[in-house]
Amino acid sequence: MKSKKSKNKSLLIRVCGIILSLSMLFTVLTACTKENGDLEETTAASTTTAATTSNGPFVPLVKEGPAPLSDYRIVYAEGASDMIVKQYVPWLQARIQKLYNVSLEAVSDATEPAEREIVIGDTNRSTERIGNYFEGGYWPLAEYRSAAIAEGGNFYLLGYNIKMLIYAAENMLQMNTRNSQNGIILDTSGEWFESTYFDTKDDYNLAKDADIRIMSYNILHEDWGEVVPTPVAGRDKKVAELLLYYLPDVVGLQEVSDTWHSSLYDILVEPGIYARACVKSNGDANNMTTFLYNPDTVKLVDEYVLDLDNNSNIRVFAVAVFEKLSDGQRFVVTNTHPAPTDHGDNYTRNITDMITLAKQELAKYSELPFIMTGDFNTYETATETYSKILGIGVVDAKAEAETVVNNYGSWLGWGRKPVLNGGSLDHILISPNASSKLYNTVKDNDVQHISDHAPVYADISFNKK
Numbered sequence: 233m234k235s236k237k238s239k240n241k242s243l244l245i246r247v248c249g250i251i252l253s254l255s256m257l258f259t260v261l262t263a264c265t266k267e268n269g270d271l272e273e274t275t276a277a278s279t280t281t282a283a284t285t286s287n288g289p290f291v292p293l294v295k296e297g298p299a300p301l302s303d304y305r306i307v308y309a310e311g312a313s314d315m316i317v318k319q320y321v322p323w324l325q326a327r328i329q330k331l332y333n334v335s336l337e338a339v340s341d342a343t344e345p346a347e348r349e350i351v352i353g354d355t356n357r358s359t360e361r362i363g364n365y366f367e368g369g370y371w372p373l374a375e376y377r378s379a380a381i382a383e384g385g386n387f388y389l390l391g392y393n394i395k396m397l398i399y400a401a402e403n404m405l406q407m408n409t410r411n412s413q414n415g416i417i418l419d420t421s422g423e424w425f426e427s428t429y430f431d432t433k434d435d436y437n438l439a440k441d442a443d444i445r446i447m448s449y450n451i452l453h454e455d456w457g458e459v460v461p462t463p464v465a466g467r468d469k470k471v472a473e474l475l476l477y478y479l480p481d482v483v484g485l486q487e488v489s490d491t492w493h494s495s496l497y498d499i500l501v502e503p504g505i506y507a508r509a510c511v512k513s514n515g516d517a518n519n520m521t522t523f524l525y526n527p528d529t530v531k532l533v534d535e536y537v538l539d540l541d542n543n544s545n546i547r548v549f550a551v552a553v554f555e556k557l558s559d560g561q562r563f564v565v566t567n568t569h570p571a572p573t574d575h576g577d578n579y580t581r582n583i584t585d586m587i588t589l590a591k592q593e594l595a596k597y598s599e600l601p602f603i604m605t606g607d608f609n610t611y612e613t614a615t616e617t618y619s620k621i622l623g624i625g626v627v628d629a630k631a632e633a634e635t636v637v638n639n640y641g642s643w644l645g646w647g648r649k650p651v652l653n654g655g656s657l658d659h660i661l662i663s664p665n666a667s668s669k670l671y672n673t674v675k676d677n678d679v680q681h682i683s684d685h686a687p688v689y690a691d692i693s694f695n696k697k
Contacts, residue, residue, distance in 0.1 A: 289360035292384020293347045298419040299385065301328070301409065304348045306338040309355040316352060320394050324350075324401055327503070331405065332416045348418075349386045350404075352397065359383045365390060377427045378476065380404035382420035394528070395476050395505050400425065402503050427473045432676035434637060436477055439670035442691035443556065444530075446565060447480035448605035448658050449687035453487040453520070457684055458646040468495040470682045474674065475506070475524070480689055482525045482554060484567035484605030493518045500524065509535045510550040510567070515543035521569045521606070523552050530554040533562060538589050540570060540582045547571060547582050549589045553597070561694055563666075564597045566590065568606035579609065583617060591624040594663060601694045602626070602663035607685065611655040626661040629690035633671035640673040646684045650675040660690045667693045 306324060308316050321338045328334050341355040351357045361383060378391035378400040387404055391397040403425035410417050438445055451471055454461045475483065488496075493511070500506040501524075509523040509532050519537055533553040540547035550567040568590075570582030586608075594602050604626060610617050612628065622628065630636060641654020650673060662668060670691040679686045 289363055290345070290357045292359065292386050293345055294385035296382055296384055296420040298417045298421065299348050300414060301332060301334050301416040301418045302336075304336055304350050304387075304418060305346055306336050306352065307341050307343075307349045307355060307357060308338065308352045310340040310342040312340070312353065315394050320352065320397050323398065323504070324352075327401065328405070332409070334416060347385050351386055351388045353390065357386065358388075362388050362390075378425075378473075379427065380408075380425040382408075382422070382424055385420055387418070387420060393476075393479065395479060395526075396427070398503055398505050399427070399472065399476055399499075402499070427469075427476075432477075432674075434478075434672060434674070434676065436479065439635065439691035441693050442669040443561065443694045444482070444563065445478070445480045445689055445691050446603050446605060446660055447475075447478065447483040447687055447689035448486075448567075448607070448660055449483055450486040450569070450607040450658060450683060450685035451488065451492060452646075452683035452685065453489045454491060455489075456487060462646065464489070464491045464495050467682050468492070468499060470678065472496070472499045472505075474679075474682070474687065475500070478674070478687075478689060479526065481529045482523060482552070482565050483687075483689075484521070484523055484550075484565065486521050486567070486569040486607045488518070488520045488522050490518050493522075496524070507532070509552040510537050513537055513543065513545035513548060514539055515545055517545040519548060519550065520546050521548050521550050521567050523550065523565065523567060525552075525554060529558070530556055538593075540568070540585045540589075541578075547578075549586055549593075551593055553600075561601075563601040563603065563694065564593070565603045565605060566593065568604070568608065570609055572609045583608075583610065583621075587620055587624060590621075590626075594625055601666040601692070603666065603692065604659070604661040607658050609657055611657060612659070613655055622661070626663055627668075629660040629662050629668035629692065630656070630671040630688070632662075633668040633690065635670045637670065637672035638675045640675045640686065642673055642686045642688050644680050644684050644686055647680050649680050650686050656688065658685055658688050660688060662690070662692060665695045667695060669693055 306321060308321055325336055325338060328336055341357055345357060349357065362381065378396035380400045380403050381388045381390065389397055389400045389404065391400050407425055408419050408422045452462060454464050501508055506524040507527045509525060510519055511522055513519040514537055525532065531554065533555050535552045538549040538551065540549060547570060548568065552565050553562060554565065555562045568586050570586055571578040573579050590604060612618050640650035640652055642656040642658040644650055668690050672689055674687045
């Protein structure tokens with residue numbers, strides 16, 4: 233028989249064991265940083281003190297890591313432009329609602345900081361790193377690029393115009409969100425997005441007194457280049473970023489394969505950055521000679537495709553009628569891509585038919601500015617054929633431009649830089665009721681590794697009666 237002292241000792245050991253077990257269980261539970269491997273718990277140890285802007289750069293309230301998207305709110309600068317407050321913020325809220333069924337509050341940076349914020353542009357939430365982006369310490373972001381950068385628990389969306397900001401948001405949502413049992417997670421510890429560095433001195437602003445910017449760009453079918461295949465992946469984002477920099481109101485694209493159609497739709501069209509015209513050929517295939525246009529500056533009035541080859545989706549003469557949103561001025565843009573000269577009779581027939589159709593459409597829209605884009609597969613030095621094209625009643629926007637920024641040839645071949653005073657296969661031709669204020673062949677931005685053609689664009693004014 234045990235003594236009372238022995239019983240008390242035994243009881244004490246059992247109580248201590250229970251306390252130790254509970255303590256270990258509590259330690260295990262609190263040590264769990266993710267539920268089912270997805271969501272980290274923010275602990276007091278991860279919290280830092282936020283510095284005010286008067287004391288120096290902002291310091292995020294929490295360290296990087298995943299958190300529910302619903303924990304975030306959108307922050308913009310107090311006194312931000314209507315473009316940010318009335319256009320971009322509502323777009324971002326609607327986009328997140330559409331994609332994830334999550335509603336986010338939007339506040340100005342006059343409010344107290346929260347642990348998780350999606351910060352738009354330069355605000356009093358700018359950390360030292362973000363401040364350097366705006367001040368040109370890393371690269372001149374405000375003029376050239378867009379980015380979605382994580383700092384602590386925050387995401388910073390940066391860009392010099394609304395299109396670049398949309399592009400930054402799309403990349404953030406694609407690269408840094410994921411599904412979990414806890415809902416949609418936004419992870420600031422993931423990969424960042426920074427657009428391609430634009431090594432250019434080109435002024436992206438529309439030329440003085442110009443009404444519209446028109447671009448023509450053969451973006452190279454992945455199976456038609458000197459190096460086959462030349463994958464669309466990677467090149468597609470460079471095309472998108474080049475368009476976001478120069479922001480043409482309308483761009484005529486050639487060699488737009490099914491892969492290109494799908495990729496540009498995902499990157500530019502579905503988010504609402506650009507819209508499409510003349511997407512289908514008369515044979516109901518995807519038209520490879522198509523248009524993108526900026527829905528913030530112009531609206532599509534009419535569109536149709538005329539065949540150079542019967543029911544072809546390659547050799548066509550595409551026609552689109554647009555209206556400027558700012559003043560209601562209508563204008564016509566065409567896009568074409570006849571067979572190359574080494575196709576012999578096909579080239580001759582396509583050029584002849586193209587001239588006939590262009591003359592027909594020019595007469596039809598005689599009261600409107602008429603602009604032709606395309607890879608004509610004809611150098612301006614091919615005097616006889618080129619003179620026949622101009623003979624319908626149009627002039628070369630490059631030859632007539634008040635300012636030619638870069639007088640380079642548009643045909644490169646893969647991997648070769650544009651040549652000064654070289655020949656161009658890509659042209660922008662305009663009717664007499666339009667004037668060319670500025671013409672440029674884009675020679676920078678690694679264009680030789682995007683396509684075997686360089687894009688060309690013209691800033692055009694309409695000669696209003």
